[in-house]
Amino acid sequence: MTLSTRPLGQTGLEVSSLGLGTVKFGRNQEVRYPNSFSLPSDQEIINLLDLAQSLGINLLDTAPAYGSSEQRIGRLLSNRANWVICTKIGEEFLHGRSFFNFTADHVHYSIERSLRNLNTDYLDIVLIHSDGNDMRILESTGCLNALLTLKQQGIVRAVGMSTKTVEGGMKAIEIGDVVMVTYNPSNNKDHAVIDRAVKLNKGVLIKKVLNSGHDCISTKANVTKNLRFALGHQGVSSVIVGTISAAHLKANSDIVKSIKV
Secondary structure, eight states: OOOOEEEOTTSSOEEESEEEEOHHHHOOSSOOOSSOOOOOOHHHHHHHHHHHHHHTOOEEEOOTTSTTHHHHHHHHOOOGGGOEEEEEESEEEETTEEEEOOOHHHHHHHHHHHHHHTTOSOEEEEEEEOOSOHHHHHHHSSHHHHHHHHHHTTSEEEEEEEOSSHHHHHHHHHHSSEEEEEOBTTBOTTHHHHHHHHHHTOEEEEEOTTTTTGGGSSOHHHHHHHHHHHHTSTTOOEEEEEOSOHHHHHHHHHHHHHOOO
């Protein structure tokens, strides 16, 4: 039995209930995981992508801020048409540091680079990678209008924001197609955003369901509890969990498949 899929709001996209986060494909500096790690080899990534597909995972989450993640996916991913790729704009990571640029010009530059890096002529989902000032980004910069224009041109299929505030999540879900929010038992403030998304039939992706790995150190029960907590909320389309471990990916998939909602 493979993973079930869920509609991503009214985008027309169907995404697996578990998505694969790819920070660790390309970046191991200035990250908040509990343990350090080495970047995987090309063959390890190929094996992990093959395993993900065999489990029924079709959603990959990446970003320019994830180091070489986009480039490696573009070079190593086969069967592009079978995948839903979510990338981002706004945050850059260079020389070991993050910086942000939300101008319309940078959006166009970033999208062109992502298309080239990912070896594709379209992007399924593009999210604004917030610096924490969600409302300022949405109301006072050119990035949202630039993304909406690219959507009208067919280059991007769905747009939205990876938010850091409830207020920003509410605004993003009103004007975009998708919102990505933090949601786990110790950080559930975005439940109101998810509820609003349900009413508007917008897509919801969950980040940090395992609290950046800190909630999966002790027991499998913690992982199960967190995944059930998120996927049990009506309107959640997919939970993004990052890993470069085949064993962890298989275990997470087994847990998600066992959850009855």
